[in-house]
Amino acid sequence: MATNETIRTLMKRRSIRAFTDQPVSEGEVEALERAAQHAASSRYFNDWSAIRVTDPEVAGRLAQLGHQDYIAQAPLLYVFLIDERRNAHLAGAQGVDTSSDRFIFNTGYVFLQGQNDAILALHAMETAANSLDLGCVILGSVINDVDALIDLLHLPALVYPVLGLAIGHPGQEPDLKPRMDPPAQIFENRYPELDAEGRTQDERAGRALADFDQVVKRYYMDIRHMDAPRRSFSEIIADQAVNPGAAHEPMLPSIQRQGFHLDR
Numbered sequence: 001m002a003t004n005e006t007i008r009t010l011m012k013r014r015s016i017r018a019f020t021d022q023p024v025s026e027g028e029v030e031a032l033e034r035a036a037q038h039a040a041s042s043r044y045f046n047d048w049s050a051i052r053v054t055d056p057e058v059a060g061r062l063a064q065l066g067h068q069d070y071i072a073q074a075p076l077l078y079v080f081l082i083d084e085r086r087n088a089h090l091a092g093a094q095g096v097d098t099s100s101d102r103f104i105f106n107t108g109y110v111f112l113q114g115q116n117d118a119i120l121a122l123h124a125m126e127t128a129a130n131s132l133d134l135g136c137v138i139l140g141s142v143i144n145d146v147d148a149l150i151d152l153l154h155l156p157a158l159v160y161p162v163l164g165l166a167i168g169h170p171g172q173e174p175d176l177k178p179r180m181d182p183p184a185q186i187f188e189n190r191y192p193e194l195d196a197e198g199r200t201q202d203e204r205a206g207r208a209l210a211d212f213d214q215v216v217k218r219y220y221m222d223i224r225h226m227d228a229p230r231r232s233f234s235e236i237i238a239d240q241a242v243n244p245g246a247a248h249e250p251m252l253p254s255i256q257r258q259g260f261h262l263d264r
């Protein structure tokens with residue numbers, strides 16, 4: 001396998017959920033934000049924004065919403081947003097009627113486009129942070145209660161939260177979590193045939209998936225955390241398949257509240 005600094009950074013990426021007190025320097029913050037801004041943007045809309053959370057009260061509230069204390073302890077914390085408001089404003093100022101049916105920045109397609117852009121930017125920031133030996137954890141938990149988050153961050157219409165990102169100097173050295181062998185996840189030209197039970201007919205993919213069950217089980221036995229599940233990947237997924245988690249409220253009403261029409 002070819003390698004270089006960037007590949008090595010990506011291959012040793014893992015989530016960090018404990019940070020030292022050492023602050024992230026101004027120069028590092030600037031580099032991270034510029035790297036995020038330089039991510040690709042669909043149709044060059046640049047339709048994402050991020051809120052840097054520096055107020056401990058807001059960070060504390062985010063930790064409450066996410067039910068994760070380490071959110072409040074992160075030296076650097078962002079919430080990434082789909083942001084069609086800025087472009088709606090710019091278009092409106094150019095004379096576009098943003099209430100007409102021809103206006104597209106409130107449609108499902110553009111909503112997803114903004115979400116893609118926001119996630120690409122977040123990932124660029126994460127990779128840049130890792131390359132500076134900072135640790136990160138992506139925070140889906142901040143959208144457990146989307147309406148509360150919208151209120152907390154004063155998000156106007158056409159702005160919708162996507163994910164949080166906590167960054168700091170690592171205060172832990174967790175093992176890398178295993179990943180599937182590529183044949184189970186990366187296919188060639190078409191999706192592999194499935195049998196009646198939904199199992200793949202591609203022998204290599206099937207074997208890689210069966211192996212992964214054992215690898216995950218061994219991984220959890222090896223780390224010996226009291227709360228580690230010690231189950232195969234299949235067993236973990238079966239459990240999660242019927243576990244609504246914290247985010248059990250339907251999201252559509254909150255998306256509509258922000259002025260998006262996903263059916264358009």
Ligand SMILES: Cc1cc2nc3c(=O)[nH]c(=O)nc-3n(C[C@H](O)[C@H](O)[C@H](O)COP(=O)(O)O)c2cc1C
Binds near residue numbers: 015139142
């Ligand atoms: C969209 C997304 C949301 C996530 N949300 C959380 C979260 O709220 N809290 C958390 O501790 N980890 C969160 N994670 C991190 C995953 O749990 C982690 O990536 C996964 O367990 C694999 O571990 P690794 O990142 O160490 O390889 C999230 C990851 C992604 C991609």
